[in-house]
Amino acid sequence: MDTLEAIQARRAVKAYDPNHTMSEDEERRLLSLAMLAPTAFNIQNWRFVAVRDPELRKQLRAAAWDQSQVTDCSLLIILCADLAAWTREPTRYWKNAPQAVSDFIVPAIHNYYNDKEQVQRDEAMRSCGIAGQTIMLAAKAMGYDTCPMDGFDYPAVGELINLPDDHVVSFMIAVGKPVADPFPRGGQLPYEDVVIRDKF
Incomplete structure (x- = not known):
């Protein structure tokens, strides 16, 4: 399945085959x-x-309002973010770059995030959102369906997974083999209502 087909075919699926197992190779x-x-x-x-x-x-599942996909999917992924990632040996993020690039970027990391808790959190959510969409499209291309989830008790989930204090939960994704078709799309907004040319 190519990327455009995966985008068009991806849907939030709620009902999964609880007997299907995703291999460790597929997960990796x-x-x-x-x-x-x-x-x-x-x-x-x-x-x-x-x-x-x-x-x-x-x-x-109990912390997610008893939603069956939490237990029935082949793989449940909780997307979290390390809010302090910018402080953890930032040179490693640019170890393969030319030295001049690293010398410029690494100090900029500190300047961008230092003492800016809202920026750190906003960036965490953006990063997880992009990664989540990547997971959903890749899963579709691999023959799996997915369901992004934010309907759960965030503090309870954090406690269950021993979330470190400097991390945050963004959302969860259920991945598996569907046993029922999703509902028809609820209704797409007209292109003209969504796409703004140049300015509002």
Whole structure:
């Protein structure tokens, strides 16, 4: 499936085959593709919690308003972000760049994020959003369906996965084999209502 087909075919699927197992190779391939998603200053601040443990899934389902896809999907991914990624050896994010580029970019990382908690959080959410869409399109191309989820108790989920204090949960994605077709698209806005030429 090419990229354009994956974009058109991707839907949020709620019902999955609980007996289907995604191989470790497939999981690694999917999340490795997600790791190619862009981040500002290449800080790669996303962290993907790949949940397979059945007991933990049951607890997460309880924290997600008993939504069945949490336990029935083949792989549950909790997209988190390290808010302090910009401080953690930032030279490693540019280790393969020419020295002149690294010398310019690495100090800029500090200037961009230092003492700016809202910027750190906003960037975390942007990074996870881009990575999440990458996961959903890659999964579709691999023959899987997905469901992005923000309907859950965020503090409870954070506690269940031992989320570090300097990390944040962005959203979850269920990945698996569907057992029912999704509902028809609810209604797309007209192109003219969405696309603004030059200025509002």
